[in-house]
Amino acid sequence: xxxxxxxxxxxxxxxxxxxxxxxxxxxxxxxxxxxxxxxxxxxxxxxxxxxxxxxxxxxxxxxxxxxxxxxxxxxxxxxxxxxxxxxxxxxxxxxxxxxxxxxxxxxxxxxxxxxxxxxxxxxxxxxxxxxxxxxxxxxxxxxxxxxxxxxxxxxxxxxxxxxxxxxxxxxxxxxxxxxxxxxxxxxxxxxxxxxxxxxxxxxxxxxxxxxxxxxxxxxxxxxxxxxxxxxxxxxxxxxxxxxxxxxxxxxxxxxxxxxxxxxxxxxxxxxxxxxxxxxxxxxxxxxxxxxxxxxxxxxxxxxxxxxxxxxxxxxxxxxxxxxxxxxxxxxxxxxxxxxxxxxxxxxxxxxxxxxxxxxxxxxxxxxxxxxxxxxxxxxxxx
Amino acid sequence: xxxxxxxxxxxxxxxxxxxxxxxxxxxxxxxxxxxxxxxxxxxxxxxxxxxxxxxxxxxxxxxxxxxxxxxxxxxxxxxxxxxxxxxxxxxxxxxxxxxxxxxxxxxxxxxxxxxxxxxxxxxxxxxxxxxxxxxxxxxxxxxxxxxxxxxxxxxxxxxxxxxxxxxxxxxxxxxxxxxxxxxxxxxxxxxxxxxxxxxxxxxxxxxxxxxxxxxxxxxxxxxxxxxxxxxxxxxxxxxxxxxxxxxxxxxxxxxxxxxxxxxxxxxxxxxxxxxxxxxxxxxxxxxxxxxxxxxxxxxxxxxxxxxxxxxxxxxxxxxxxxxxxxxxxxxxxxxxxxxxxxxxxxxxxxxxxxxxxxxxxxxxxxxxxxxxxxxxxxxxxx
Numbered sequence: 001x002x003x004x005x006x007x008x009x010x011x012x013x014x015x016x017x018x019x020x021x022x023x024x025x026x027x028x029x030x031x032x033x034x035x036x037x038x039x040x041x042x043x044x045x046x047x048x049x050x051x052x053x054x055x056x057x058x059x060x061x062x063x064x065x066x067x068x069x070x071x072x073x074x075x076x077x078x079x080x081x082x083x084x085x086x087x088x089x090x091x092x093x094x095x096x097x098x099x100x101x102x103x104x105x106x107x108x109x110x111x112x113x114x115x116x117x118x119x120x121x122x123x124x125x126x127x128x129x130x131x132x133x134x135x136x137x138x139x140x141x142x143x144x145x146x147x148x149x150x151x152x153x154x155x156x157x158x159x160x161x162x163x164x165x166x167x168x169x170x171x172x173x174x175x176x177x178x179x180x181x182x183x184x185x186x187x188x189x190x191x192x193x194x195x196x197x198x199x200x201x202x203x204x205x206x207x208x209x210x211x212x213x214x215x216x217x218x219x220x221x222x223x224x225x226x227x228x229x230x231x232x233x234x235x236x237x238x239x240x241x242x243x244x245x246x247x248x249x250x251x252x253x254x255x256x257x258x259x260x261x262x263x264x265x266x267x268x269x270x271x272x273x274x275x276x277x278x279x280x281x282x283x284x285x286x287x288x289x290x291x292x293x294x295x296x297x298x299x300x301x302x303x304x305x306x307x308x309x310x311x312x313x314x315x316x317x318x319x320x321x322x323x324x325x326x327x328x329x330x331x332x333x334x335x336x337x338x339x340x341x342x343x344x345x346x347x348x349x350x351x352x353x354x355x356x357x358x359x360x361x362x363x364x365x366x367x368x369x370x371x372x373x374x375x376x377x378x379x380x381x382x
Numbered sequence: 383x384x385x386x387x388x389x390x391x392x393x394x395x396x397x398x399x400x401x402x403x404x405x406x407x408x409x410x411x412x413x414x415x416x417x418x419x420x421x422x423x424x425x426x427x428x429x430x431x432x433x434x435x436x437x438x439x440x441x442x443x444x445x446x447x448x449x450x451x452x453x454x455x456x457x458x459x460x461x462x463x464x465x466x467x468x469x470x471x472x473x474x475x476x477x478x479x480x481x482x483x484x485x486x487x488x489x490x491x492x493x494x495x496x497x498x499x500x501x502x503x504x505x506x507x508x509x510x511x512x513x514x515x516x517x518x519x520x521x522x523x524x525x526x527x528x529x530x531x532x533x534x535x536x537x538x539x540x541x542x543x544x545x546x547x548x549x550x551x552x553x554x555x556x557x558x559x560x561x562x563x564x565x566x567x568x569x570x571x572x573x574x575x576x577x578x579x580x581x582x583x584x585x586x587x588x589x590x591x592x593x594x595x596x597x598x599x600x601x602x603x604x605x606x607x608x609x610x611x612x613x614x615x616x617x618x619x620x621x622x623x624x625x626x627x628x629x630x631x632x633x634x635x636x637x638x639x640x641x642x643x644x645x646x647x648x649x650x651x652x653x654x655x656x657x658x659x660x661x662x663x664x665x666x667x668x669x670x671x672x673x674x675x676x677x678x679x680x681x682x683x684x685x686x687x688x689x690x691x692x693x694x695x696x697x698x699x700x701x702x703x704x705x706x707x708x709x710x711x712x713x714x715x716x717x718x719x720x721x722x723x724x725x726x727x728x729x730x731x732x733x734x735x736x737x738x739x740x741x742x743x744x745x746x747x748x749x750x751x752x753x754x755x756x757x758x759x760x761x762x763x764x
Contacts, residue, residue: 114533116540117722149531149538151496156531156538158498158685279696283665303540307692314661314693340499 001046003356006070007379009044041107043137046070047095050085050325051353054172054182063088066325069098070356071136073144075113080144081357081377082333084132084297085326085348098133101126105137113144120303131277131300138301139333139375146374153336153375157306163339164367167346168193168219173202176209183213190365191245192218193345196235197225203235207242219343221248224274229258233265240267246320246343248293249273260288271320271343279304282311291318291342296334297326309340323348332359333375338367356380383428385738388452389761391426423489425519428452429477432467432707433735436554436564445470448707451480452738453518455526457495462526463739463759464715466514466679467708467730480515483508487519495526502685513659513682520683521715521757528756535718535758536751539688545721546749549728550575550601555584558591565595572747573627574600575727578617579607585617589624601725603630606656611640615647622649628702628725630675631655642670653702653725661686664693673700673724678716679708691722705730714741715757720749738762 001009050066071082086093104126110119123137146153154161169189171182173196186192194210196203203225210218220239226232232250239247246269251259253274263270269290276285276292278299285292292312294305305321312319320343323331328349338344344367349355359377361368370376383391432448453464468475486508492501505519528535536543551571553564555578568574576592578585585607592600602621608614614632621629628651633641635656645652651672658667658674660681667674674694676687687703694701702725705713710731720726726749731737741759743750752758 114537114540115542118542118545145540149533151531155496158496158527160497160500163500279692280698282696283668286665307695310661310689310692311696313689314664316662 001048003354003380006046006048006356007381009046041073041075041110041113043102043105043107043140044072044074045099045102046072047099048327048356050327052325053351053353054178055174066352067095068326068330069095069102069133069136070327070329071102071133071140073107073113073137073140075144075148078144078147080113080140080142080147080374081329081379082136082138082140082143083326083330084134084136084139085324085330086132087297087324090132090297090324093130093132098130101130101133102137113141113148116141116145116303120301124300132297134300135296135330138303139296139330142302142333142336143374143377150373152369152371152373153302153333154339154369157336159336159339161339161369161371164335164369165338165341165344166190166365167344167362167367169347169350170195170221170345171210173198173206176205179206179209180213183210186214186216188365189347189362190216191343192216193221193347194218195221195223197221197223200231200235204238207239207244211242215243218242218244219246219248219345220244221273222250224249224252226250227252229261232258232262236262236266236268236270244268246271246291248320249275256284256288263287263289266290269318271318273322279307279311282308282317283315286315286317289317291320293320293322293345294337294341295322295324296330297324302333302336305334305337309337318342320345322346325352327352327355328357328359329375329377332357332377335360335367335369336375338369383430385736385762388428388430388738389763391428423455423457423492423495425484425487425489425522426454426456427481427484428454429481430709430738432709434707435733435735436560437556448734449477450708450712451477451484451515451518452709452711453484453515453522455489455495455519455522457526457530460526460529462495462522462524462529462756463711463761464518464520464522464525465708465712466516466518466521467706467712468514469679469706472514472679472706475512475514480512480518483512483515484519495523495530498523498527498685502683506682514679516682517678517712518683520685521678521712524684524715524718525756525759532755534751534753535684535715535756536721539718541718541721543721543751543753546717546751547720547723547726548572548747549720549726549744549749551729551732552577552603552727553592555580555588558587561588561591562595565592568596568598570747571729571744572598573725574598575603575729576600577603577605579603579605582613582617586620589621589626593624597625600624600626601628601630601727602626603655604632606631606634608632609634611643614640614644618644618648618650618652626650628653628673630702631657638666638670645669645671648672651700653700655704658690661689661693664690664699665697668697668699671699673702675702675704675727676719676723677704677706678712679706684715684719687716687719691719700724702727704728707734709734709737710739710741711757711759714739714759717742717749717751718757720751
């Protein structure tokens with residue numbers, strides 16, 4: 001569904017629920033909005049496709065289009081928006097499965113969206129996995145509650161907006177020429193994130209290409225690509241000499257003993273990405289990585305993300321927040337947590353051509369939160 | 383300071399700050415309210431003494447009066463209330479030291495109370511320890527924010543009020559006659575908590591005395607009293623046969639290996655009390671106890687308490703919430719978290735003769751939260 005049609009369905013839904021209308025759930029095909037729920041909260045699900053500005057490559061995947069799912073929840077005439085991106089690495093989560101899952105979500109049993117703990121516990125138990133869809137519901141509820149309270153979510157959480165970090169801007173794996181061009185396009189950003197993990201020679205070449213264009217600080221995401229602990233540690237030492245600040249997921253996600261060996265010796269902090277999906281993973285990663293990369297589509301949303309931040313704090317671990325290819329809806333939600341993290345990789349909307357919302361901004365490289373209630377987004381009206 | 387005088391100082395403070403007045407901090411003597419701060423938030427500190435209905439004995443201490451500290455923070459004409467009880471086991475925290483600590487708290491550097499994360503991080507770093515005073519500030523900020531948002535704190539946290547548990551009612555260590563009488567007075571409550579930890583014979587006699595009056599489920603707090611793992615495990619087995627649901631702090635607080643041995647074999651869940659003070663303690667207790675007892679005066683308040691609940695969830699540990707001898711201010715704050723815990727021991731105000739506030743209620747033994755904004759309390763006007 002394109003932006004214009006999406007806006008029309010939103011307006012109709014808000015009008016209907018504001019006068020006490022209801023809608024019945026069913027599973028829709030790709031590209032059509034479907035409404036669920038006959039209670040006080042009415043949910044609408046809209047599958048969308050995001051056009052990438054450039055073909056995006058990370059170790060193992062290459063893509064031009066990324067599917068995503070928009071969820072809106074309307075209560076008492078107020079609509080909260082949520083989204084979960086559906087990148088290929090979230091295996092089994094696509095338009096069809098996500099809509100099927102969401103068709104089972106019956107919010108009519110809950111009096112109001114403030115029952116966040118109960119609602120999200122219920123949604124989580126409907127099926128295993130499906131965290132992209134769960135996150136979309138979680139974000140919509142947070143946006144809705146923020147709007148009902150009349151405050152931005154970051155303020156509801158007790159954070160200070162000015163504490164946001166710079167976002168990194170991600171460069172995928174590509175030809176030398178494209179990498180050079182993309183690095184040049186990263187000029188507005190203060191930190192560049194480079195995806196590695198092909199092989200030692202290619203990885204080093206990529207870094208050298210980036211370094212031929214910029215001397216900005218770099219983050220590296222190895223995406224599980226280094227298969228031995230010795231290679232991982234050698235690469236990290238080499239990267240440190242080239243102005244890299246941290247390394248994400250150097251080794252395969254289930255390799256814990258060797259990863260702990262690397263972290264113990266690493267001159268750079270290591271962050272778990274694929275190894276860290278949900279709250280229960282965090283304690284297991286203590287001593288294995290120095291920090292965790294939280295993404296809302298992995299952990300089921302903001303509510304669980306905050307628990308992960310607290311658990312990391314209890315364990316003395318670092319936190320970064322990431323995203324996938326998503327609109328300014330999901331990424332503005334993630335940005336609400338950014339005042340509490342060490343690194344933020346919130347460039348999703350910067351990499352797509354057809355954003356559906358305006359929301360958080362990046363000003364001189366720094367994530368900038370606005371004062372709008374909820375997650376601070378507005379549908380783009382054209 | 384008595385209730386009537388306390389109310390007068392509150393009214394004066396609220397009036398002054400509502401028209402932009404300010405006050406300068408200094409350290410007051412016991413019984414006199416003192417105002418701090420020249421910024422947008424003005425803090426008032428009032429030392430009070432709580433009269434116990436009965437002399438209260440737990441292993442090691444006996445008392446008729448418990449000091450407490452009230453903190454109010456006024457912003458834009460709205461006042462939030464906080465409190466930290468000062469029982470003798472919080473060594474080094476008394477009216478004098480707590481007021482000295484609070485005189486260092488300068489809220490003028492913060493724009494508004496919503497900057498909760500920054501404010502509480504700042505307060506926590508002023509001095510080590512002093513968690514009773516820190517909790518009083520934390521509670522006042524939560525009450526204030528809830529009032530500014532126009533919602534109860536439990537709703538702000540995403541909880542459902544109807545999910546509150548029964549509170550236990552605590553019976554201290556005393557003569558057989560007094561224990562029998564107190565157990566009879568516990569008639570309105572559905573769970574009785576018994577303090578043990580003297581010696582095996584006395585402990586068993588106490589339980590038998592309680593059991594001669596009631597067959598209600600019991601919680602047991604051994605207050606570190608059992609010095610060997612064998613005694614602890616034997617006692618727990620014996621207690622299970624007598625309808626006890628769980629045991630708090632069977633062994634001395636720094637005994638971890640033996641306590642883990644007990645927990646592994648225990649037929650009842652074990653909860654850490656003295657072993658669990660703050661957030662950083664929680665991961666260390668994994669495998670040592672089945673759960674933690676959170677008290678706001680131990681952990682510095684609601685903000686950290688929620689992080690502890692999240693960390694316990696990550697570790698698969700249980701949570702109970704307790705209190706000390708405090709008014710309905712501090713205990714109504716703790717009650718806001720009770721929908722998320724397995725057991726609640728929130729009987730503080732029930733054990734004192736001179737409560738300063740009305741707030742949460744116990745209805746047919748169950749903790750009952752109200753719909754008032756903030757922590758839901760009103761000063762008692764007589």
